[in-house]
Amino acid sequence: MKLILEQAEAATPLIRVMKFRSASGNALSGYSAGAHIEFELGDTGKRRYSLVDWPSACDLYTVAVQREDTGDGGSQVMHKMSAGQTIEVELPKNNFSLVDSAEPVLLLAGGIGITPMISMATQLQKQSRTFQLHYRARDASRMGFADSLTEAFGDAVSLYLDDSNPLDVAALMRSQAPNTLVYLCGPRGMIDAARAAAVSAGLPESAIHIELFTTAEIQQGDTAFEVEISDSGQVVNVAANQTIIEALESAGIDVMYDCQRGDCGICQCDVISGIPDHRDVVLSDAERESGRVMQICVSRSKSPRLVIDI
Numbered sequence: 626m627k628l629i630l631e632q633a634e635a636a637t638p639l640i641r642v643m644k645f646r647s648a649s650g651n652a653l654s655g656y657s658a659g660a661h662i663e664f665e666l667g668d669t670g671k672r673r674y675s676l677v678d679w680p681s682a683c684d685l686y687t688v689a690v691q692r693e694d695t696g697d698g699g700s701q702v703m704h705k706m707s708a709g710q711t712i713e714v715e716l717p718k719n720n721f722s723l724v725d726s727a728e729p730v731l732l733l734a735g736g737i738g739i740t741p742m743i744s745m746a747t748q749l750q751k752q753s754r755t756f757q758l759h760y761r762a763r764d765a766s767r768m769g770f771a772d773s774l775t776e777a778f779g780d781a782v783s784l785y786l787d788d789s790n791p792l793d794v795a796a797l798m799r800s801q802a803p804n805t806l807v808y809l810c811g812p813r814g815m816i817d818a819a820r821a822a823a824v825s826a827g828l829p830e831s832a833i834h835i836e837l838f839t840t841a842e843i844q845q846g847d848t849a850f851e852v853e854i855s856d857s858g859q860v861v862n863v864a865a866n867q868t869i870i871e872a873l874e875s876a877g878i879d880v881m882y883d884c885q886r887g888d889c890g891i892c893q894c895d896v897i898s899g900i901p902d903h904r905d906v907v908l909s910d911a912e913r914e915s916g917r918v919m920q921i922c923v924s925r926s927k928s929p930r931l932v933i934d935i
């Protein structure tokens with residue numbers, strides 16, 4: 626569908642809040658807390674942004690985009706859009722929805738990972754559920770909405786800046802009741818640290834829900850390898866600078882996927898042989914150690930060939 630940028634304003638020098646209405650004049654489709662929409666940004670490709678829903682929200686789609694000057698260009702395109710400009714998007718999807726439960730909820734956001742958490746806190750507050758929202762950012766230029774969050778959610782909100790008031794994530798996880806549901810959204814380093822702290826504090830992995838705010842990254846030392854499709858025996862070369870999904874699609878093989886960041890679980894495949902190099906955040910430690918499943922959007926191979934069932 627097509628949207629028109631109705632209004633844009635700076636939440637900080639780096640974060641732009643953008644409100645869109647339907648270009649057709651029809652009502653926008655509803656969505657649940659944690660949902661995102663995918664924008665079609667021409668040559669830059671598609672980019673996903675979480676929908677932000679405040680207690681006082683009006684009937685527009687709101688996203689907040691942090692400009693990354695050294696990023697892949699998506700945020701720069703979004704920051705250059707002018708009011709009145711039309712853009713194509715896909716309907717809202719949700720891979721990060723709240724579990725329907727009466728258990729207490731811990732929302733932990735890093736940087737621009739705050740965006741889905743605003744909708745989630747709004748829903749939890751509407752449902753009178755017990756929740757805490759902890760929000761950390763590197764510095765004030767990367768922390769949007771501090772005043773609005775405190776105004777909307779009061780004592781449920783705690784704010785941390787790495788340069789002046791850092792978060793002690795181990796202490797935070799140790800302070801949680803054992804039945805707490807944990808939602809993590811932010812960059813890879815924060816997610817890994819928070820997840821490890823939660824597990825070591827005794828919270829079950831099944832209670833930890835994650836959305837990453839980074840895409841698949843090629844790491845130094847990554848090399849090419851082969852993927853064999855178990856059913857057909859077809860062998861595809863995965864170059865050092867390609868993901869498995871990119872290589873399979875180039876070879877004309879259809880694959881199911883969504884996030885391409887290793888957090889939704891949709892691209893999961895069985896591993897018949899070979900050693901996966903896991904780079905997702907969706908598998909449990911036990912699943913990773915088993916080597917029997919992998920997420921082919923981000924994970925690679927430690928062996929020259931992987932045989933997978935897609």
Ligand code: FES
Nearest residue numbers: 883885890892922
């Ligand atoms: S597409 Fe989401 S985990 Fe791979």
